[in-house]
Amino acid sequence: MEKSRQGLAEEDWLMEKNIQDIAEEVRAHSGSGRRYANICFVVSILAGILLMVFRDDERMKTWLAGDGVLLVLETGCFTYWFYRSYLMWQLQEKYKNLKMEAQMSEWMRVHNIPIKEYFHYVAGKLLPYQMILFAAFLVCALFSDRKLQYIGVSILCIAVSFLIGYLYEFYYYKKVQSRSNFFGFAFLHGVFLYVVYMINFGIMLLAAFAGYGVISDVGSARLPDGEIVVRGVGESWMFITFILSAIFFIFVVVFCSAFSSRLAKWRKAACAVFGVGMAGSMLLTILAGRWWYEEINYTRQEIRVVHGQEQVYSFSDVTDYSWDKIDPEDAENEEKTLVLQLSDGTVVDVMNQCAYTTDQGDYEKKALMYFPQN
C-alpha cells in the first residue's frame, strides 16, 4: 500500500492539474461576471492613462475637480474588478446566489479539493492583471510630476486586492470546513460583501480627503504681504460624505442580517438601498469637488483691494496695467510690482494693496500670465 516518494509527487501533480482544470471550467461558465470584471479592469487602466494625459486640462479640472476623483474611481474600479474576478474564477454566474454557492462548497468538500491550492491557483491567474495595473501606474508616475501619489495609489490597489483575496479564501475555507450553520455562513458572506464594499468606499473616501487636501492647498495662495487666503468651500460636502459613511457603518447590521435566512426576503431591498447609497455618496463626492472647483475658479477672477477702502473687482474691471519697478531709484533691484488701472479710475499696486488667489499657488506666475510684462 505504501506509495513511493515519486508516486506521491506524481499524485500531487495530478491533483494540482485537475484543480486547475476545474477552476478553468468554472471560469468558462462565469458568463456575464467575466464581462463585468473585464470592463472594470479596462476602465481602470484607461482612467489612469486619461488622468496622466489630461491632468492639466482645464475642462478636466473643472468637471472632475482635478485628478483626485479620477484616482478615486480608478482605485474603486480596480478593487471591484478584483472582487468580481475572484468570484468569477470560482463561481459560475448562476452560483452567485448563496444556495448555488453552497452547492459548490459541497462538491469541493465531497472531492476533498484543497481550498488553499484552489485559491492559490486563482490568485496566480489574477496576478498578471495586478502587475499590468501596477506597471500602468508606474509608467504614469514616470511621466507625472506626482510620482509619489501614483505609486501610493498603485500600492494601495494591490494591497486591497490581496486583502479581498485573503478574506474570500478565509470565508470559503470556513464554509467548506464545516457544514454546521451555527454562525450562519450567509451572515458571514454578508459581512464579507460588506467589507469589500466598505474597503472600496473607504478608499474613495480616503482619496476624496486626499483630494481635498491637495485642492485646499493649491486653492490658497500666499499673498505678498504674508496673508493666506484659506478657502472653506467644500468642507460641508465632505462632512456630508463622512456622515454617509458613518450611516453605512450602522447599516452593516441590517445588511448582514438580511443575508441570513430569516430576513432573506429583505435582501434585495437591502442591496438596493446599499447600492443607491454608494452611488449617491460617490455622486456627492464628485459634486463636492465640482462645486469646490467652481469656487476656486471664481476667486481666481477676483481682485480684492484690502488696504485702504476695501473693494472687490473682477478682471474685466481692469482697463490697463503696468509693471513698475518697486524702487525706481535702486539700479540694482530689478523687482517689479503690478499696477492695475481699474474702470472706476482707481489705481492699485497689487503687491501692496490687493489680494487675489490663484489655483496654482504661484502668484507671480499667474500674475505674469494674465498681465504679461511687455
Added chain:
Amino acid sequence: MIKAEGLGYHSRKFKMQDVSFELEDGYILTLLGKNGAGKTTLLDMLYGVLKPNKGHVYWNDVDVTGVQAIEAQTEYGHFRDEVAYVSGKVWCMDEIPVEKNIALFSGLYQHWDAERFETILERLRFPKERLQSRYDELSTGQKMQVQIAFHLARNPRLLLMDEPMANLDPVVKTDLWDLLSHQCRDEDMGLIISTHLVEEINDITDYIAVLKDGNIVAYGECGRLLSENQCSDVRELMRRLG
C-alpha cells in the same frame, strides 16, 4: 478496516453520542433507522466531511477523524483514494455535460478506471447517449447511477452509500445490489450503506446497525441479531427496535 470509536456530534436539533463499531474489508454493514436517526450524520463523520465533537475514526489504524473537512493532505492520501462516498450531496457541476464532469473530477483520483466506469454504467442500464447531456438535465435516478458508477470506478477499498436506492427503478436496484455484493465478495471492498429498504437486505448484508435518536440501539452480525431478537427478517427487527 474502518473503526469508529465513541463518535459524538451535537447540533441544535440533533445529538449523537458514543457510536462505536468496526468493519473489515469485504463485508457489508447496513445502517437502519427512521428519518433523522443519524445515518447520514454518521456516514458524513466516517467519510470525514463532518468533524465529530468527540471520538475518532480510524482507517487501517490511522486516525482520519474529519480529514476531508480539514483538507487533502499527503499523509491522508491513501484514505482519500481508498474511501468513496455516494450521497445526496452535490458532487459535480450542474451546468456542464456528464462526460465533462467525469473527465474533470476523475482526475482527482489515482485509481479511477475509465473502462470500469463504462462497464458499470452499462450494467446499471444507463443510456450512454445521456453522457453528453448536462448533468442537471438527468433524472434523479440517472444522476444517482452516474454517481455510483463514478465512485465504483475509483476502485475504493471502502464504499459509503447514503440511501442510494431511493430513486432507482426496481430492475436497476436489483442490478445494483448484485454489483455491490460482487464487489464486496470478489474484490474485498467494504460497504457501509444506509437504506430504508429492509426487505432487500436480508440476504445481502453481513452486519446491521440500528440507529435511533442518534444512538446505535443494536449492532451485530445480521443472523445473530435476528435470532437474538427472535425475528424472522430485518423488517420485523426494525418494527421491534426502530
